Amino acid sequence: MQDLANLRIEAAHKTVADVFSDQYAFSVPAYQRPYAWESQQVEELLADLKDAMAPRSRTEGFYFLGSIVLVKQHGSPEARVVDGQQRLTTLTMLFSAIRDLTDDVQTRMKRERFIKQAADSDLGLKEKLRLQLRRKDQGFFEKHVQTCNATLSLPALDGLSGSKARIVENATLIRERLIEMGEAGRSELVRFLLQNCYLVVVEVPTDTAARRIFTVLNARGLDLTATDILKADLLERAGEDKEEAISERWEDIENALGRDRFSDLFVHVRMIFEREKPRAALETGFPEQVPIFREKPDAFISEILEPFSDAFILSTNDADLRKLYGPKTADLVRSLNRLDNKDWLPPLLLCLRQSAEGRREDVQEIVFKLERLSYYLFLIRADVNARMARYADVLYMLEPSGTKSRDRSEGLDLSEAEARHFFSALDGPIYLASRVVKPLLLRLEQASTDGSATYDYPTITVEHVCPQTVSGGSQWHHWFPDQEEHSELVHKLGNLVLLTHRKNGAAKNYDFDKKKNTYFAPDDTCAFVLTAEVRNAPSWTPTDLRARQRTVLERLAKSWRLTEYFQAWQQVALS
Structure with a gap:
């Protein structure tokens, strides 16, 4: 050249x-x-x-x-x-x-x-x-x-x-x-x-x-994307006689996904092949890490771009996921989509593609374990390097590579030490982790129902049951006289509920009965199981809150099939 x-x-x-x-x-x-x-x-x-x-x-x-x-x-x-x-x-x-x-x-x-x-x-x-x-x-x-x-x-x-x-x-x-x-x-x-x-x-x-x-x-910062450059590269490799046909197929996929998600697809496909943190720009690294792109432009479209775009579209189609893999799997994918990163997508796309090709029959189990692992990494606030290394190990598990070997992590499974770390994070001041709190509460809500409920409300907010500030002489002050104990409990998962309306600054300090019967349930309806359960509680003392915290952690442990690890962690935590 x-x-x-x-x-x-x-x-x-x-x-x-x-x-x-x-x-x-x-x-x-x-x-x-x-x-x-x-x-x-x-x-x-x-x-x-x-x-x-x-x-x-x-x-x-x-x-x-x-x-x-x-x-x-x-x-x-x-x-x-x-x-x-x-x-x-x-x-x-x-x-x-x-x-x-x-x-x-x-x-x-x-x-x-x-x-x-x-x-x-x-x-x-x-x-x-x-x-x-x-x-x-x-x-x-x-x-x-x-x-x-x-x-x-x-x-x-x-x-x-x-x-x-x-x-x-x-x-x-x-x-x-x-x-x-x-x-x-x-x-x-x-x-x-x-x-x-x-x-x-x-x-x-x-x-x-x-x-x-x-x-x-x-x-130079002009209005071009990495995929524009990759498209030019691919068509140059394909030759003039194939340019038009390949270009049309490329654009069909780009139009189906939308420009931003189309660029994301290339990032995810690169991860599936590279299986480590990228060290070069996408337009440079992609042809190096995906050999079929360099060697067989036609085959790249039919064997890589089209099937993985189908998997990507399926990953956001709740109805089709329910039809193919059942409501629980679809709900878990919805749960994954609430996280603040998409690093879990390459393993999911690979799994869905393998299923479409008849090479995998355990999609439900893979999605279950992937969602559990993703929430573990999410809750412990693992950095991008740790996440990518772990998801790379999952990719090796799903599709072993002939040129690279797996790391020695647990892959999709959680070790006992990781489970202990998981529960310690869940038992901490969850509210203070602003990116974590709402996805986790929605996941807890999912674990508290039969999976049939959906929560596509235009507004969902998080509210404390016992308020963050306790006024002297109030019912809350009578129940939480110890400031240190209040500080320990107020931001825990068990003290949080979900609302379908915006926060009311005046209502947050209502006494318990007034708060649960007015602020927590406008029009005498309650959209969330968690919030309804709090409404049924007669009191909200430190003892009540600690019991509630154990209940919600047990519920999550059961939903993620970690009950045995939870019981072992609880014995240590209570000792």
Whole structure:
């Protein structure tokens, strides 16, 4: 692969008139993501242009539109767009809408040349659109934007999604703003765009250079992601004849997952293969750690990306999880999703993929142990290195590697020492661990029911039964006269309940009877089993609270099949 330093790179600032001329025939390669500008970005562009055109503008009558990067041979107009697709597409929509709103026929035909190169037999020129989007989008774009008068009757948004919806939405917005300007205002805008607006145009000569430029641009903070770079890399390895098919399959997966989750998928797949903390950026490390990506681009899509994306989608589909593996497994996956990290996902995805391929029949047991292990690591606040090392060991257990050996941890199981550590953490001041308290209470709620309840309330808050501050002369002061004992017990799991409404600063210090019958149960309903159990308690003394703490710990121990370890821990804790 030719070194970037030896490539001829040309860069120059050019007017929009120079850019939308016979000097360039833009095409968006298949590895590029779809058109994605939101209406807010278009509004900002139009507002900036309007401000720049104002007589006393701070821009002194000039406006810089940013940069575009092209793969282009010197002397040829053919230009593949590496960066700048969003600007070029939006400017094409702007020119198209101006053309379609132009009353004078001769002027309209003149403005057509910024959208389409006119045929000229004397110069050997054929009629050709200035900008060709990706093959998947171009037909729609030409029909509804580039064709003369197309923007006067744009289709409805109903049934459209992705780039097609963005094109229609933004073209409609542009047309509306242009109508407000009137014919004279639109003519002034055209003159300003062509003569006073500039782009920095960067040109490199080969498609091979595109991926290198992608990497450089990403390092400079432009709007590219690691998966954009990986896509360019994969398509380069696949070759031009396979580019379109692989690109479409890639984008189908990206659209199904969404851009952020699609990037997450690559992180999880890399972990499944690498099984240790990454030491290189995703775009660099992924091809090294996932050999099939380098060696067989077709097979990477069919054997890695598609099956793992199916597993990823399944991991968030509660109905399908219940259908395939039962309600308890689905509830445990919901419980996992409440944690403040997703380091547990690679083992789950590997397990689900193995199941889909008929290589694993114990998904319920694996998910049970994975959830238990994840809450152990969550509760003891294990750092990212400890979590990744442990989940790597789980991956080795699920799928032994021929090149690496497992560590000597317990894998999915908890040792007796780990169980003791687990219960000591559970018996501590849980409320003070802000990221822990609500997921743990919801997990305890799950352990307190038959698993049929769901808790998708818009608001869920955590409240103390005995308040954090005890007022002198109150019932709470009578029950908790010892400040040290109060401090020891007040933040424990047994003293906490869940509410489906926001906290009331005045209500938190109510005496017990008033608090449980009003604040804990608005409208005389109680959404949570834990809260209902507290409402049924006649008193809430230190003795009551300690008994409640033992009850909830026993409940969690039973739910996680750690009763024997709990009993042994309790004997030591009480001695």
